[in-house]
Amino acid sequence: MNRRYRHTIIAGNWKMNKTAKETKEFAEEMKKLWTVRPKWCDTVICVPACNISTATKAFKELRIAVGAENVYFEPNGAFTGEIAADMLSDLNVKYVIVGHSERRQYFGETDQTVNKKVHAVLNAGMSPIICVGESLEEREKGITDELIALQVKSALSGVSAEQVRRCVIAYEPVWAIGTGRTATAEQAGEVCKNIRSTIRTLYGARVSRSITIQYGGSMNEKNAKELLAQPDIDGGLIGGAALVPEKFLAIINAANQDQE
Numbered sequence: 001m002n003r004r005y006r007h008t009i010i011a012g013n014w015k016m017n018k019t020a021k022e023t024k025e026f027a028e029e030m031k032k033l034w035t036v037r038p039k040w041c042d043t044v045i046c047v048p049a050c051n052i053s054t055a056t057k058a059f060k061e062l063r064i065a066v067g068a069e070n071v072y073f074e075p076n077g078a079f080t081g082e083i084a085a086d087m088l089s090d091l092n093v094k095y096v097i098v099g100h101s102e103r104r105q106y107f108g109e110t111d112q113t114v115n116k117k118v119h120a121v122l123n124a125g126m127s128p129i130i131c132v133g134e135s136l137e138e139r140e141k142g143i144t145d146e147l148i149a150l151q152v153k154s155a156l157s158g159v160s161a162e163q164v165r166r167c168v169i170a171y172e173p174v175w176a177i178g179t180g181r182t183a184t185a186e187q188a189g190e191v192c193k194n195i196r197s198t199i200r201t202l203y204g205a206r207v208s209r210s211i212t213i214q215y216g217g218s219m220n221e222k223n224a225k226e227l228l229a230q231p232d233i234d235g236g237l238i239g240g241a242a243l244v245p246e247k248f249l250a251i252i253n254a255a256n257q258d259q260e
C-alpha cells in the first residue's frame with residue numbers, strides 16, 4: 001500500500017451468496033464486531049443485484065459502500081435479464097465488478113465486452129473494479145505479464161485520463177480464486193507493479209501513481225497483512241472470506257494498520 005498517493009480499498013465479492021435476510025444478519029453482526037472505524041481504508045461489498053437495496057440500507061450505518069457484481073453495457077432495450085448501468089447508479093451503487101474471471105469463464109465475457117462495460121459504468125458516474133488475471137496454464141507458459149498488459153489495455157481502450165482515476169484494477173490470478181491457493185506476496189506484488197507500469201505507459205506517471213490496484217484470490221485474515229504490505233497492492237477483492245464478518249473485518253483491520 002502507498003497511502004500517500006492512493007486509496008486503499010477492501011472490497012467483498014459475495015458472488016451468488018446470501019439472501020436479503022442473510023444480508024441483514026451480516027450487517028448486524030458487523031455492527032457488533034466493528035468497534036474501531038477504519039481511518040485508512042474504504043470498504044465495499046458487491047452483492048447480488050436483487051439484494052442491492054437491502055444492502056444499501058443495512059450497510060449505511062457501517063459506511064460500507066454497496067457494489068454490483070455485473071452490468072450490461074447497453075443503456076436499455078430488449079435484453080431480458082440484464083441490468084443497465086443507470087439502473088445501478090439509481091440504486092446508489094458506487095462500484096461495479098467488471099470482467100471477473102467467473103464471468104469470462106462461464107458467461108462468455110471477452111476483453112471487448114469488458115471494455116464496453118467499463119465505459120457504461122464510467123458514463124453512469126460509478127467506478128468499475130476491472131478484474132484481470134492469468135490461468136495456471138498461462139502462468140506456466142511464462143506469458144503472465146504480456147497477457148495482463150493486454151487485458152488492461154483492452155479494458156481501458158478509449159478511457160480518458162480523467163476517467164481512469166475512477167477505475168480500480170483487481171489482479172486476480174484465476175488459479176487462486178476460490179481455490180485456497182494464494183499467489184505469494186512477491187508474485188502478486190510483481191504483477192501489480194507491472195499493471196502500474198502499463199498504466200504509466202498509457203496515462204503517465206502521475207495517473208499511474210494514483211490508481212488503486214487490488215489483489216484478489218483467496219485473500220484471507222491470515223495472508224492479508226503480507227499481501228497488503230507490497231507497495232503496489234492497494235487493497236483486496238475478497239470472495240469467500242468476505243462472507244464471514246470476523247474474517248472480512250480482520251482483512252479490513254490489516255489494511256487499516258498504521259504505515260511507517
Ligand code: PEP
Pocket residue numbers: 013015172176177178179180216217218219237238239240241
Ligand atoms: C473473487 O471472487 O474475486 C475472489 C477473489 O474469491 P476468493 O477470495 O474466494 O478466492
